[in-house]
C-alpha cells in the first residue's frame with residue numbers, strides 16, 4: 001500500500017501550544033503505512049484580495065496541502081470560535097487555483113482548550129468545512145480540556161482517554177483515505 005500522508009495544521013502559533021502537542025502526539029502514534037507532518041502557518045499573512053502575488057509561506061503551505069492525503073486540524077477556541085490563524089490558512093487554501101488542495105480531502109478535527117474542549121469552535125469549523133467540501137470524520141470527536149493535568153511540564157499529552165481517541169481518529173482517517181483510493185481506482189478502471 002502506498003504510504004498515506006497526513007498534514008497536521010495547528011490553529012495556535014504559540015510555541016508551547018496544547019493543540020500542537022496533540023498533533024505531536026499523533027505523529028508519535030501513527031498507524032502502519034501513515035506518515036505525518038505539521039504545516040508551518042506562522043508566517044502566512046492575512047488574506048488580502050488586493051495583493052495578487054502569492055507569498056512564499058503560502059506557496060509552501062499549498063505544496064504541503066498538495067502532498068497530503070488527509071488533514072488533521074487541531075485548534076484552540078478563541079471567543080467561542082475558530083482561531084484566526086487556522087481560518088486564515090483555510091481561506092488561503094480556498095482561493096488557490098488548485099481546487100484539489102482541499103476538495104474531498106479526508107479530515108479529522110480535534111482541539112484543546114477550556115472546559116468544553118473547543119467544542120464550539122469545532123462546530124464552527126465543521127460549518128466552514130462544508131463550504132470547502134472537506135470530507136470530515138464524524139467520529140471520534142476529540143474535545144480536550146487543556147487544563148486538567150492533560151499535559152506534563154514538557155507539554156506532552158499524558159491523558160490516556162485523549163491518547164486513545166487520537167489513535168482511534170488516526171485509524172478512521174486512514175480507513176477513509178484507503179476507501180477514497182479504492183473509489184478512485186474503480187472510477188479510473190471503468
Ligand SMILES: Cc1cc2nc3c(=O)[nH]c(=O)nc-3n(C[C@H](O)[C@H](O)[C@H](O)COP(=O)(O)O)c2cc1C
Pocket residue numbers: 012013014016017018019020075076077078079080081112113114115116117118146
Ligand atoms: C483571545 C482568546 C480567547 C479565548 N477564548 C476561549 C474560548 O472561547 N473558549 C475556550 O475554551 N478557551 C478560550 N481561550 C483559551 C484557549 O482556548 C486556551 O488558552 C488554549 O490552551 C489555547 O490553545 P494553545 O495552547 O494551543 O495555544 C481563549 C484564549 C485567548 C487567547
